[in-house]
Amino acid sequence: MRNYELVVIIHPDLDDEAINGALDKVKDWITKAGGSIENVDNWGKRHMAYEIQKQNEGVYFLLNTAMPPEFIAELERNLKILEPVMRYLIVAK
Amino acid sequence: MAEYENTRESGDQERGGFTRRYTPKPRFCQFCSDKTVEIDYKNTALLRRFTSEEGKIRPRRQTGTCAKHQRKVAAEIKRARHIALLPFTGGTWEEKAR
Numbered sequence: 001m002r003n004y005e006l007v008v009i010i011h012p013d014l015d016d017e018a019i020n021g022a023l024d025k026v027k028d029w030i031t032k033a034g035g036s037i038e039n040v041d042n043w044g045k046r047h048m049a050y051e052i053q054k055q056n057e058g059v060y061f062l063l064n065t066a067m068p069p070e071f072i073a074e075l076e077r078n079l080k081i082l083e084p085v086m087r088y089l090i091v092a093k
Numbered sequence: 094m095a096e097y098e099n100t101r102e103s104g105d106q107e108r109g110g111f112t113r114r115y116t117p118k119p120r121f122c123q124f125c126s127d128k129t130v131e132i133d134y135k136n137t138a139l140l141r142r143f144t145s146e147e148g149k150i151r152p153r154r155q156t157g158t159c160a161k162h163q164r165k166v167a168a169e170i171k172r173a174r175h176i177a178l179l180p181f182t183g184g185t186w187e188e189k190a191r
Binding site (some may be wrong): 009046049050052058060062082087088089091 | 134135172174175176177178179181182189
């Protein structure tokens with residue numbers, strides 16, 4: 001188990017339900033892989049420094065998690081596929 | 094012969110002036126002097142001070158950061174860029190929003 005910081009940017013045009021749904025999916029993956037989520041920080045909708053997928057805004061979430069390192073590759077693959085996620089960043093702490 | 098020496102002398106002078114202009118003011122690394130400040134990609138207010146107006150990472154000779162911390166600053170700026178907290182290039186988002 002290692003501590004990781006995960007930032008996901010979710011598409012701003014989605015309603016709250018879809019945003020939370022996507023977030024729950026990510027959380028679900030982590031807990032199923034034997035990880036834990038210590039904290040979820042919602043930064044809300046904020047302007048991005050440049051356009052991503054023709055959007056000027058994004059909904060930012062910061063997750064402080066503990067995950068097994070072998071799981072990172074799988075998580076990245078899943079995040080790339082998950083439609084509402086525009087960008088993600090995984091940082092080992 | 095005299096002419097040749099003249100040009101060389103003026104060349105030396107120019108080079109002297111050049112290096113003098115680039116001599117940095119005595120500076121210190123602000124992260125070494127204040128160890129409580131953590132360089133983090135989320136702290137955009139701090140990282141913004143280490144980028145030029147067009148978004149480039151400012152060199153050490155301008156900011157006075159030591160080599161160790163400059164590497165850290167550069168890495169964190171690149172992380173912040175990836176999640177669109179900082180621009181790769183061009184103006185800040187405040188300008189774009191308006």
